[in-house]
Amino acid sequence: MAVTTDIVQAWWRPKTVIARHLQRPKSEPFALSLLVAFLLLAFVSLWPALSRQAVLQPEVPMVQRLVAAGLALLASIPFWYLLAALSRWTAEIFGGQGSYYSARMALFSALLAVAPGLLLQGLVAGMIGPGRQFDLVVILVGLGFLWIWISMLVEAERGDAG
Template identity: 85%
Template structure:
């Protein structure tokens, strides 16, 4: 299944998407590639906001803002791995039977699945600016992420596919 198909299907049936991926042989490079795809799309989602900031504060060039945003996203890679490990520890305490790999896959697939929402969030923040609309989109994207991630994590912690 292609990544774009996974993104669309994760909004409808997140448990089926993670179950299908956990039936494949374990591949850390594949899991990492999902995280990298999310980071690239998150970087693209920041462009409208950074462009707006450059227009409002021209003393900081756009290139400098892009480099800083890219480095900040790269610096978050250990955070995502730690968050996946924390979710695994919590699930294990609650009786989960999954694995650390399954927890990483659930988190990374959920992050990738909400990337269209991040792109919308970036457009709203860049075109409209801060305000109620931007806050509403941010809350909706955050809730969508939590729903998809928790659904995928619950399926991953069933233990039969990991």
């Protein structure tokens, strides 16, 4: 299935999406591609806020801001792998039967599923700026991510899926 279909479906049936991914043969390149797609969309979501900052503080050029944001996102890759391992260890304490691969797939799929929310968050940050509206969008996107990720992780830790 197309990744765009998975993104939409993950908001309504995250367990179905992760179960479908885990039925495929294990593929680290596929898992990494989900993370890279998320990082690319996260990078795009930063553009409006960075543009706003470049207008308000012109002494730092937009290109410099974009390069710094891109490098920071690339540097976050080990963090996401560590977070997936931590979630696997935590699930194991609670009796999870999954694998490190299934924990990575759950996290990376959840991150990609929440990417449209990040794009909205970026638009609000760039167009409206800091304030209650931005805080509300951040909270909603964060809660959406947690719900999708935990739902996917629970399914991934069943053991027969991954």
